Every structure is written in C-alpha cells, then in structure tokens.
Amino acid sequence: MNAQRRRADATENRARIVEAARELVADGGEVMLNAVAKKAGVGQGTLYRHFPTRDDLFAEVYRQDVEELVDAAPALVAEYDPLSALSAWFDRLVAYARVKRGVLAAVEAGVRRDLADHSHGPIGDAVTTLLEAGKADGTIRSDVDARDVVLLVGYLSRLDDGEWDGRARRLLDVVLDGLRRGA
Amino acid sequence: MNAQRRRADATENRARIVEAARELVADGGEVMLNAVAKKAGVGQGTLYRHFPTRDDLFAEVYRQDVEELVDAAPALVAEYDPLSALSAWFDRLVAYARVKRGVLAAVEAGVRRDLADHSHGPIGDAVTTLLEAGKADGTIRSDVDARDVVLLVGYLSRLDDGEWDGRARRLLDVVLDGLRRGA
DNA sequence: ACCTGAACACCGTTCAAGT
DNA sequence: ACCTGAACACCGTTCAAGT
Numbered sequence: 001m002n003a004q005r006r007r008a009d010a011t012e013n014r015a016r017i018v019e020a021a022r023e024l025v026a027d028g029g030e031v032m033l034n035a036v037a038k039k040a041g042v043g044q045g046t047l048y049r050h051f052p053t054r055d056d057l058f059a060e061v062y063r064q065d066v067e068e069l070v071d072a073a074p075a076l077v078a079e080y081d082p083l084s085a086l087s088a089w090f091d092r093l094v095a096y097a098r099v100k101r102g103v104l105a106a107v108e109a110g111v112r113r114d115l116a117d118h119s120h121g122p123i124g125d126a127v128t129t130l131l132e133a134g135k136a137d138g139t140i141r142s143d144v145d146a147r148d149v150v151l152l153v154g155y156l157s158r159l160d161d162g163e164w165d166g167r168a169r170r171l172l173d174v175v176l177d178g179l180r181r182g183a
Numbered sequence: 184m185n186a187q188r189r190r191a192d193a194t195e196n197r198a199r200i201v202e203a204a205r206e207l208v209a210d211g212g213e214v215m216l217n218a219v220a221k222k223a224g225v226g227q228g229t230l231y232r233h234f235p236t237r238d239d240l241f242a243e244v245y246r247q248d249v250e251e252l253v254d255a256a257p258a259l260v261a262e263y264d265p266l267s268a269l270s271a272w273f274d275r276l277v278a279y280a281r282v283k284r285g286v287l288a289a290v291e292a293g294v295r296r297d298l299a300d301h302s303h304g305p306i307g308d309a310v311t312t313l314l315e316a317g318k319a320d321g322t323i324r325s326d327v328d329a330r331d332v333v334l335l336v337g338y339l340s341r342l343d344d345g346e347w348d349g350r351a352r353r354l355l356d357v358v359l360d361g362l363r364r365g366a
Numbered sequence: 367a368c369c370t371g372a373a374c375a376c377c378g379t380t381c382a383a384g385t
Numbered sequence: 386a387c388c389t390g391a392a393c394a395c396c397g398t399t400c401a402a403g404t
Contacts, residue, residue: 010387032377043389048379141357147346148354154341155334163330171331174324178361193368215396226370231398 014050016040021061025102033057055109062106065096066123069107073126082134083180089130090153090172097156098164104157111150120146134179141181149179197233199223204244208285216240238292245289248279249306252290256309265317266359272313273336273355280339281347287340294333303329317362324364332362 020040024031033054037047051057059066072092076085096103107123114124127146134140152175159167203223207214216237220230234240242249255275259268279286290306297307310329317323335358342350 007386013388033379034377037390044378045380045390046388049387054378143353144357148350148357151338151341151350151354152335152357154338158334158337167331167334170326171334174327174331174335174361175357176361177363177365178357178359180360182360190367196369216398217396220371227397228371228399229369232368237397 013042018060058102059106059109062103065103066106070122070126073129077133083139086130094168196225201243241285242289242292245286248286249289253305253309256312260316266322269313277351
C-alpha cells in the first residue's frame with residue numbers, strides 16, 4: 001500500500017501522472033484523462049491502475065491544498081471564536097475554489113469517502129472540528145454535520161465565472177447564518 | 184415560434200419526443216438522448232431541432248410540474264406569512280425533487296435562462312415573489328435573489344438515495360434560517 | 367420546412383501482449 | 386508486478402439526402 005512496497009517505476013509513474021494532471025488543470029478548461037496519460041508519458045491503463053476513478057486522481061492532485069485546509073481548522077478554532085473560525089475557514093475555501101476550481105470536487109469526494117467508510121477521514125475531521133467547537137459553546141446548531149456543510153457550500157462549483165464576485169462570499173454568509181443556533 | 188405556425192408533423196413530433204423522455208425518466212436511471220429519439224420514433228436530428236440542449240428538453244418534460252411550483256407561489260404568499268410561505272414552497276420543491284429528480288434540473292435551467300435574459304421568467308418570478316414578500320415585512324434579508332435560493336437548494340440534486348430522509352428537509356430549514364434577516 | 371439516420375467525434379475503459 | 390496502447394464502448398452531435 002505504501003510507496004516503499006511499490007516498484008520504483010510505479011512510484012515515479014504515479015508522481016508523473018499527478019504532476020501532468022496538475023499542469024493540465026492549470027491550463028484551464030476540461031481535463032481529459034487520456035490527455036493526462038499522454039502528457040505523463042504513460043499508457044491509459046497505468047493511469048487507471050493508480051487512480052480507478054476520476055475523483056481519486058483529482059483528490060490526489062489537490063491533496064496539498066486540501067491538506068492546508070484540513071490543517072487550518074484546528075489552528076482557527078484555537079485562535080478565534082467558533083463562528084469566526086468557521087467564517088475564516090470558509091474564506092480559505094472560497095479562495096481555493098476560485099483559483100483552483102477542482103479543489104471543491106476533491107473536498108466533496110473526500111467527505112463522501114469519509115462517510116462511506118463510516119469513519120471520519122482528515123476532511124471530515126476538519127469540518128467536524130469547526131462545527132463541534134460551535135456546538136460546544138452554543139453558537140452553532142447541534143443538528144448539522146460535516147456532510148451537511150459540504151453539501152451546502154457545493155453551490156460554489158456551479159457558479160458561472162461572472163458570478164463569483166457577487167455571490168460566492170455573500171452566500172457563504174447566508175449559509176453561516178443558517179448554521180447559527182436560532183433564537 | 185408558436186404551435187400554430189409549425190407544421191402539423193413538427194408539432195406532433197415535438198409532443199412525442201417529450202412524452203418519450205417523460206417515460207424514460209419514469210423508468211429510472213440515466214436517460215440517453217438517442218434513446219429518447221428512438222423511443223419517440225424520430226431521427227436524432229429531429230430531437231436536436233426541437234431541443235438544442237439537454238436542459239431544453241428536460242425543462243419541457245417537467246414543464247407541468249414546474250408550472251405547478253410557479254403557480255403555487257402567489258397563493259402561498261397570499262395565505263401565509265412570508266417565511267411560512269417560503270417554507271411551504273420548499274416542501275413542495277422537496278416532494279417534486281424526491282419523486283422526480285429531474286425537476287430540480289429544470290428549475291435550475293429555468294432560473295439560469297431567466298438570468299441570462301436579464302428578464303425574469305416564470306420561475307424567477309415565483310421565487311422572487313416569495314422573497315419580496317419577506318423582504319417587505321423585514322423577515323427575509325434584503326441581499327438575496329432568486330438565483331441565490333436556487334443555488335443553495337441545489338444540494339438536493341447531489342444527495343444519495345439513502346440520505347433523503349436524514350438531510351433533504353432538515354437542510355432546507357438551515358437554508359431558511361440563513362435567509363432570515365439576522366438579529 | 368422538416369425529417370431521417372448513417373456517420374462522425376469524443377472520451378472513458380478494458381485487456382492481450384510485452385517487459 | 387507493472388506497463389503499453391490499440392481497440393472497444395458509449396453517447397452526443399452533425400449533415401447530406403430525402404420527403
């Protein structure tokens with residue numbers, strides 16, 4: 001499972017696939033899987049061996065970005081009050097989603113996997129950390145979980161380019177208000 | 184543009200395409216456009232002549248359902264307070280979305296077209312009616328529009344089958360709280 | 367003016383052969 | 386054990402010919 005057990009060429013192919021995908025994403029537009037394989041200089045079958053689904057590939061492409069999002073959560077909770085921490089985390093999420101549209105898909109795929117595993121992975125843990133802090137001090141409603149939050153912010157992936165400035169952040173505030181514990 | 188100007192065979196073909204699509208949707212699973220044409224007994228080209236995009240077709244397939252949603256809005260506003268009216272309208276939306284998953288796509292496509300036209304169509308008008316009532320009496324925040332609401336409820340189309348009971352309605356309440364004018 | 371459907375285009379996925 | 390890439394499968398879209 002880990003890199004040490006893999007053959008050296010397999011490890012390198014995997015890295016080249018991820019790097020090729022990252023570059024194609026940066027070029028903008030739709031990313032075709034066969035184009036990723038071609039750019040990486042591997043056969044299509046090799047791509048499928050390493051990444052059975054499209055989500056698996058892009059989760060890895062954005063692993064570092066997602067990791068930063070995940071790591072930020074505990075720090076924000078420690079520094080700010082729960083609602084401010086969640087709001088600040090949303091800010092980061094929007095920033096990533098704007099520049100790297102695929103990050104949101106990686107986050108969604110991650111939370112979906114977490115849910116299917118019946119065990120929280122890093123992403124589910126991060127969002128849960130933010131929510132639990134607010135539930136503990138009564139500022140966030142107790143009947144929401146990580147999956148709920150990811151579902152609600154999913155609109156970000158359906159925004160047209162021209163709508164970002166007008167809606168992306170403002171609607172996160174609407175969501176945030178919805179997550180507040182009601183009067 | 185209207186049916187009277189069309190040739191009789193064209194009018195009938197259009198109706199048969201919509202009916203075929205409706206039946207295929209009812210059968211469940213993914214609907215292939217060529218399968219719609221085949222079932223309707225028309226050439227693929229004919230389908231494209233009548234419905235240039237997939238959204239155009241399904242907006243028509245669900246026109247009646249969408250019409251009911253649209254018509255319900257003014258009646259609800261007349262009968263209930265604005266927040267209750269919006270909540271009741273959400274109830275209907277969930278009911279349609281649950282039984283006929285495509286309805287939401289039709290609504291989204293409709294609002295998107297409304298937005299692109301810079302003029303509100305029926306769907307945009309319906310949601311706007313609900314929002315304006317609440318803005319007028321101060322129960323709904325003034326900085327949201329129809330497109331915002333449609334974006335936020337879009338999570339419904341991404342719910343897994345097993346999640347409906349647990350999340351569909353509960354998250355609409357979260358959205359509703361977010362739309363409330365804050366303290 | 368409208369319809370047909372073969373043909374094309376596109377892209378994800380597999381698998382027999384090779385190293 | 387892993388890789389290659391031709392071939393397949395699938396489905397949306399077009400367009401020359403026909404009515």
